[in-house]
Amino acid sequence: MNKQKDVLIRKYNEADFRTIHELNKQQGWNNLVEKKQETQQAWANSTVAVVAEIDGRVVGCLRGLTDGFISLYICELLVNQDHRKLGIGKKMLRYAHKLYPKTRLELLASDASRSFYEAQSYRPLYGFRKTIVE
Numbered sequence: 001m002n003k004q005k006d007v008l009i010r011k012y013n014e015a016d017f018r019t020i021h022e023l024n025k026q027q028g029w030n031n032l033v034e035k036k037q038e039t040q041q042a043w044a045n046s047t048v049a050v051v052a053e054i055d056g057r058v059v060g061c062l063r064g065l066t067d068g069f070i071s072l073y074i075c076e077l078l079v080n081q082d083h084r085k086l087g088i089g090k091k092m093l094r095y096a097h098k099l100y101p102k103t104r105l106e107l108l109a110s111d112a113s114r115s116f117y118e119a120q121s122y123r124p125l126y127g128f129r130k131t132i133v134e
Contacts (some may be wrong), residue, residue, distance in 0.1 A: 012049035
């Protein structure tokens with residue numbers, strides 16, 4: 001089966017959050033797991049919120065914020081470990097960018113995801129992060 005062809009990218013709905021929460025656990029994104037209600041609200045209030053589906057099963061997700069003209073910030077991009085290297089992340093990024101084609105994509109990467117973004121011709125930028133309690 002050609003899984004790339006069978007991937008459906010669609011808008012997020014509230015019923016998808018259970019799977020997204022499990023994907024966050026699988027990835028070890030403990031901050032999002034521990035703040036489950038806030039994370040669910042973030043999904044509900046994001047400008048861009050999509051999932052990737054294969055055979056009716058959510059296997060990936062992308063959440064982003066945009067001004068619609070300059071920047072589209074990808075907050076989260078995650079694909080189930082069993083479905084990586086099938087082009088699903090790339091397809092979700094392309095889908096989101098087509099919604100706001102005038103924008104540039106901005107995102108954060110971890111050591112584990114850096115090679116994925118470099119292979120897609122993203123260039124590294126330097127940035128900072130701090131929470132209110134730090």
